[in-house]
Amino acid sequence: MQNRRVALVTGASRGIGKAIAIELAKNNADIAVNYYKDEKEAAGVVEEIKKLGVDSIAVKADVSKFEECSSMMDAVKKKFGYLDILVNNAGAISDRTLKNMDKGQWDLVVRTNLDGIFNVTKNALPLIRENGRIINISSIVGISGNHGQTNYAASKAGVIGFTKSLARELGKQKVTVNAIAPGFIETYMTKGMPFIRKKIIMAMVPLGRPGMPEDVANLVVFLASDKAGYITGDVIRVDGGLNF
Ligand code: NAP
Secondary structure, eight states, rough: OOOOEEETTOSSSSSHHHHHHHHHTTTTTEEEEEEESOOHHHHHHHHHTTTTTSSSEEOOOOOOOHHHHHHHHHHHHHHHEEEEEEEEEEOOOOOOOOGGOOOOHHHHIIIIIIHHHHHHHHGGGGEEEEEEEEEEEEOOHHHHOOBHHHHHHHHHHHHHHHHHHHHHHHHHTTTTEEEEEOSOOOOOHTTTTTTTHHOOOOHTTOOOSSSSSHHHHHHHHHHHHHGGGOOOOOOOEEETTTOO
């Protein structure tokens, strides 16, 4: 168990972000729970976290908007004063082949997943203390690409480039910056996927089961810990061995 730290998890009202927020709280961190639309779910996550004996607030911000991220950091600073752990998890999909994709679909995904990482991290930097941790949730799609996901793949590959570059910039402050590339994880995001496509993907997973949000959260807890102090600029897959 480490000394109490402060974490901000974006997109923590459900899915992977919620699991990350709760697992970090179980490991003695106060948590700022960022959400975009679902105030009720975010409030529920805050309550769940408080029952674990740590402090928590919900902070609304659309990560694709720089000014909203700036206000979010003001709220975090007012409540906690500083940050030790930043988890850039908020993300969106809007799948279509490039032929059928409209500009709005491109913009939604790239502005949320890639501009969002800039908007949040840039505003968070002044609050991050020495030995801090920045953990960015990319995707195996950012490594391998995927049919119907040019927008998503481009944004998630961008997250990897951002991670590796920032790791070089922040090494002197002993702040580590890493990315996690999940495979198929059961959440709202993957719920709408056609059954047949899920079946095809599952056939390619050696471990024979879909990933759970906690599978990703467990790695975040490790990367956020003192034990991971010599790991930076890396991209770690959590995909059950799924190989596109
Ligand atoms: P999810 O269940 O759809 O949850 C998405 C979360 O992001 C929600 O909390 C949502 O908040 C928030 N969000 C969306 N747009 C936002 C915005 N503009 N500003 C702030 N928050 C926003 O998705 P998930 O599966 O947990 O995915 C979490 C991350 O993992 C994403 O980056 C995703 O790309 C990545 N990932 C997921 C999988 C998978 O198989 N599920 C695989 C690889 C990578 P509200 O509900 O409040 O709007």
